[in-house]
Amino acid sequence: MTVLSPGANAPLPSGDLTVLIRHGMIPGAEIDVSTFLVTGTGKVRSDADMCFYGQPSVAGGAVALAGASGGETRFTVAPSRIPAGVERVIFTATIHENRGTFGQLSEMEVQVGVLTGKIPCSGRTETALILAEVYRRNGSWKIRVVGQGFNGGLAALATHLGVEIAEPAPTPAPSPSPAPAPAAPPSTVNLSKVSLTKQNSTVNLQKDDGRFGKIRVNLNWNQKAQKTGLFSFGSSNIDLDLGAFVEMRNGNRSVVQALGNAFGGFGTPPFVKLLGDDRTGAVTDGEWLEINGDKWADIDRILIYAFIYEGVPNWQQTDGVVKIIVPGQPEVEVRMNEFGDKRGMCAVASLENSNGQVRVSREVTFHKGHKEMDSSYGWGFRWTAGSK
């Protein structure tokens, strides 16, 4: 292993690279890791050169966000496919809404193969940091550890790199009426996130052509082994499963979930597909559902739920969060933070076709099982016990 300090550079091995950023966590703040493809002038060619949670693959997949959880974020970089004209791929970390500073961490690491860049953080006041850059040099690629940044957070960093940022969503005022999502100008990247809360429980996502692209739904949770008691020797991993009820415009209804191997379909009805079920803990970014938003006109409503397949329900420790990522729209986040409930099933969010818009509502209601949730939402499936 070779350790690089800020300022140090080293040649990279040829071939595709995995860049692992160990940024850790700051209590009460969220760290976002993004990459920017910049030209020789240090600016992006367009907003399509920013790879982040709202745009996880750029330059035809040459740079992609491969996963994030537990204080780590992984990118894949295929240097041979990076377009000519892009001189550097810049890796950055920012603190969402500047709710903390990087001084709250002791250090961050950037790892590529045997190279580990270590960036000391104590005493820092920045809320946006350039961690490292992968750059062309005499026909091959090198990495430089940087460790410099901005106190003004993502906005200052984005300006430095030539990205125009859409205005953040206005702070939601407590109001019973649904607040429409701000329509972002088409030339800017929308970095705002919408958190649906009890007070602000609905958002409408609108697109003129009614085609929403690939809508991605992620369920993530605290997967750390939890001790079951103070003197207990046993511990168990929590396995949360993600699923959906889907009703089409023509009245057909289906269940998409791993239980019963009902993984659904993306190109075929119900146009909702569950991407594998990870029970090994190897996948650290939780479970993913994909909704074919180009077929939104055929879909009437979707209920997204999470359930605990094994283990004792403890929603507080599980700390689950569902994110709904619609291309070009603010990311919608729903936290399962109504604690103290011992029932193993949680209806998290609903997506309804409201005159062609996607109306996302926070549910976060708890149920004993599929049947009870079904009846409280009026779907009318027939249920039998099953196992994976």
Added chain:
Amino acid sequence: MALSLSKGQNLSLSKTDPGLKNILIGLGWDARATDGQDFDLDASVFLLAESGKVRSDADFIFYNQLQSGCGSVVHTGDNRTGEGDGDDESVKVDLAMVPTDVQRIAITVTIDKAEEKRQSFGQVSNAFIRIVNEATGAEVVRYDLSEDYSTETAMVFGEVYRHNGEWKFKAIGQGYAGGLKAMCHQYGINI
């Protein structure tokens, strides 16, 4: 386009520009664009005898002693921020006036308070050294150091030296830990 050297390469100044009498040694780097403490880079010049040491403290030209004892080397002054295009600091040398027992002129750059500010050359963008014919303004040779440094706080950028009766320039790019003090010690200046 002037000649550009890589680390370790050298070039005969006398052959490249036969009319060269007075040279301007330009040193540059980019000001930091990020937040945090500015980089204050200081250029210093050491006139070295055959032994590789200065003959006296008068052969050390830096921000507090802008001219050599012999008068052949003049530092044009400290730039505290690195702002502006082109050279950030420069040193003028009248080659004919350089005492005959001075064999080499080492041009160095150090980062002021580097340890305290946790700064190193790797965080400085686009550092270069260039030799300009002061009479014509033409650039004779240049060396871009940006790939040749990382965690150093003091660096020898280049050397102008005598070789078989002519003046040559060598791209050095050699770094030292310990800042200007270590550099002085290396060249026989007692602080």
